[in-house]
C-alpha cells in the first residue's frame with residue numbers, strides 16, 4: 001500500500017466526525033470517496049493532507065507516519081486540490097506566477113507546458129488573474145498546480161461539483177490521463193455517482209463516521 005489510513009478518528013469539539021476509519025490506497029489507483037453532505041469526506045482528506053490535526057489513529061505513506069515527515073517531501077508526495085479554487089488561489093497573482101511559484105519551488109520548469117496541456121489550459125490564460133478565469137478553468141488551474149509538483153498522491157476535493165456536464169468530463173479525463181501516464185494515485189471526492197462509476201476503479205462510501 002502506498003497510503004494506509006489506520007483507525008483514523010477526528011472530532012470537532014464534541015462532534016465526532018470520523019470514527020476509526022481504515023483504508024489503503026495502492027500506487028496508481030483512481031478511487032472515489034462518496035457519502036452524504038457533511039459526513040466528513042473533506043475532513044478525511046484534510047487529515048490525510050495534514051491540513052487538520054486528527055484525534056486518533058495513524059496515516060502511513062510508504063510505511064512512514066505522515067506526521068513524522070518533513071514538510072517538503074510530504075508536499076512532494078501528496079497534493080490536495082481544494083473545492084473552492086477562488087479562495088485557494090492567491091488573487092493578487094497571475095496564472096503565470098501561480099504556476100511559476102510552484103515551478104521555482106520544485107525546480108520543474110520543464111513541466112509547465114506539460115501541465116498546461118494536461119489541464120487543457122490555453123497559454124493565453126497565463127496573463128490573467130484567477131478571478132478572470134471561468135470556474136472550470138480555475139479548477140483545472142488548481143489541478144495543474146498540483147500536477148506540477150508531480151505528487152505520488154492527488155486528493156481532488158469535489159473539483160468537478162461546480163461544473164457543467166461537459167467540463168466535469170473534461171476535468172475527469174485530465175485526471176485519468178495524468179493518473180495513467182504518471183501512475184499517480186488519485187482520491188476523488190464527489191457526490192456524482194455516474195462520474196465516480198465511469199472514471200474510478202472503486203468507490204468508497206463514508207457514512208456516520210465509518211467507511212461502509
Ligand SMILES: Nc1ncnc2c1ncn2[C@@H]1O[C@H](COP(=O)(O)OP(=O)(O)OP(=O)(O)O)[C@@H](O)[C@H]1O
Nearest residue numbers: 012017035036037038039040041042043044158191
Ligand atoms: N473547521 C471545522 N470546525 C467545526 N466543524 C467542522 C469544521 N469543518 C467541518 N466541520 C463539520 O464536520 C462535519 C464534516 O464536514 P466535511 O466538510 O468534512 O463534510 P463533507 O462530507 O466533505 O461535506 P460536503 O459533501 O457537504 O462537502 C460537518 O458536520 C461540518 O459541519
